[in-house]
Amino acid sequence: MSKVSSPIPVAILGATGSVGQRFISLLNNHPWFKVAALAASDRSVGQRYADAVRWVLDVPMPESAKNMAIVPASTDAALAKVVFSALHTEIANELEPAFARAGAAVCSNASSYRRGEDVPLLLPEINAEHIQLVKQQRVSKGWSGCIVTNPNCTSTGLTIALKALDNEFGVKKVFATSLQALSGAGYPGVSSLDIMDNIIPNVANGGEEEKVEWEPRKMLGKFAGDKIELADMVFSIHANRVAVIDGHTVCASVQLERPVEPAVAIQALRDYAAPPSARELPSAPRPVIEVREEADRPQPRLDRMAGKGMTTVVGRVRRDPIFDLKFVVLSHNTIRGAAGASIYNAELLVQEGLV
Numbered sequence: 001m002s003k004v005s006s007p008i009p010v011a012i013l014g015a016t017g018s019v020g021q022r023f024i025s026l027l028n029n030h031p032w033f034k035v036a037a038l039a040a041s042d043r044s045v046g047q048r049y050a051d052a053v054r055w056v057l058d059v060p061m062p063e064s065a066k067n068m069a070i071v072p073a074s075t076d077a078a079l080a081k082v083v084f085s086a087l088h089t090e091i092a093n094e095l096e097p098a099f100a101r102a103g104a105a106v107c108s109n110a111s112s113y114r115r116g117e118d119v120p121l122l123l124p125e126i127n128a129e130h131i132q133l134v135k136q137q138r139v140s141k142g143w144s145g146c147i148v149t150n151p152n153c154t155s156t157g158l159t160i161a162l163k164a165l166d167n168e169f170g171v172k173k174v175f176a177t178s179l180q181a182l183s184g185a186g187y188p189g190v191s192s193l194d195i196m197d198n199i200i201p202n203v204a205n206g207g208e209e210e211k212v213e214w215e216p217r218k219m220l221g222k223f224a225g226d227k228i229e230l231a232d233m234v235f236s237i238h239a240n241r242v243a244v245i246d247g248h249t250v251c252a253s254v255q256l257e258r259p260v261e262p263a264v265a266i267q268a269l270r271d272y273a274a275p276p277s278a279r280e281l282p283s284a285p286r287p288v289i290e291v292r293e294e295a296d297r298p299q300p301r302l303d304r305m306a307g308k309g310m311t312t313v314v315g316r317v318r319r320d321p322i323f324d325l326k327f328v329v330l331s332h333n334t335i336r337g338a339a340g341a342s343i344y345n346a347e348l349l350v351q352e353g354l355v
């Protein structure tokens with residue numbers, strides 16, 4: 001692991017939102033990064049962070065953030081070498097390239113550039129080598145900075161579990177249903193009258209399903225020097241919003257090239273290890289995958305904080321009468337699926353000498 005001699009200044013764009021709050025919390029006392037700027041919309045600019053934010057996390061707001069003044073999300077304020085973006089897509093579309101042009105490494109949660117041919121869509125524990133695309137991006141865009149993205153929070157846990165299975169048995173088809181937490185819709189998100197006593201079988205006006213049907217193919221694809229060859233797999237996803245605060249659950253059935261007994265698949269999931277370059281980073285999940293054997297796990301309330309919210313929890317691995325295997329995956333959507341993901345990506349950039 002590379003040594004970081006003095007803390008690297010970082011900025012958070014969208015610092016008051018659902019993901020922004022996670023950034024503040026996870027970056028408090030981070031061994032490599034120091035928060036230098038907090039940016040949000042005109043509504044918040046000029047206010048103390050503590051006055052502008054409606055803090056919804058169940059951990060205290062860090063003292064260091066409380067008195068920071070919120071600044072506009074403008075590159076004038078960009079002294080930061082790393083910029084964490086928790087902006088909505090339409091704002092990220094414009095702002096993220098501006099920061100990359102100004103020399104910052106932008107680690108983004110937004111979907112704006114995930115499909116870019118020269119933009120890494122990263123989960124370091126499964127595709128750390130894709131980070132090398134940044135070199136191609138810098139040449140093609142003429143930027144000294146870069147944009148690196150993390151996937152949609154529902155793609156995250158599912159893709160990590162699929163990677164362990166794909167390595168050993170080859171994944172051909174995936175049919176999955178998500179049960180997605182409310183914090184995934186940002187704050188204030190879905191109205192209580194819509195979600196109490198209810199399930200909404202539609203997330204992001206259908207856009208969520210399309211993302212989860214495509215993003216894993218890029219992340220499980222092969223790095224071919226200057227682009228990613230998409231994995232040859234077919235996905236069918238049903239996305240649902242449920243009355244859970246944090247933690248996305250996905251129930252998946254998979255068809256394999258080499259069908260195996262559930263016990264063998266469980267061993268492969270347990271044995272899965274991150275590539276060496278991603279194993280020792282400060283935010284690396286330990287373990288990458290935890291397999292629960294109880295008949296009623298994983299559950300969001302009990303399992304979402306496994307590995308400080310970075311571990312993917314799998315359970316109910318069993319035979320599927322239509323495909324080959326079925327199982328349940330749980331991943332913390334604002335930690336592994338959002339802020340923790342961008343921080344892990346930034347750590348990999350630093351380690352690879354790309355910041």
Ligand SMILES: NC(=O)c1ccc[n+]([C@@H]2O[C@H](COP(=O)([O-])OP(=O)(O)OC[C@H]3O[C@@H](n4cnc5c(N)ncnc54)[C@H](OP(=O)(O)O)[C@@H]3O)[C@@H](O)[C@H]2O)c1
Nearest residue numbers: 014016017018019040041044086087088109184186187338
């Ligand atoms: N929530 C999740 O689980 C999750 C997971 C993965 C990815 N994501 C993605 O992460 C991004 C943020 O999601 P979220 O759930 O955190 O949203 P959110 O709670 O609605 O927060 C949005 C943030 O953006 C700020 N903002 C709005 N307009 C702005 C502008 N013009 N300039 C600068 N800042 C502006 C807001 O500031 P004010 O408070 O001042 O309005 C707020 O800080 C989205 O792209 C989302 O799709 C979310």
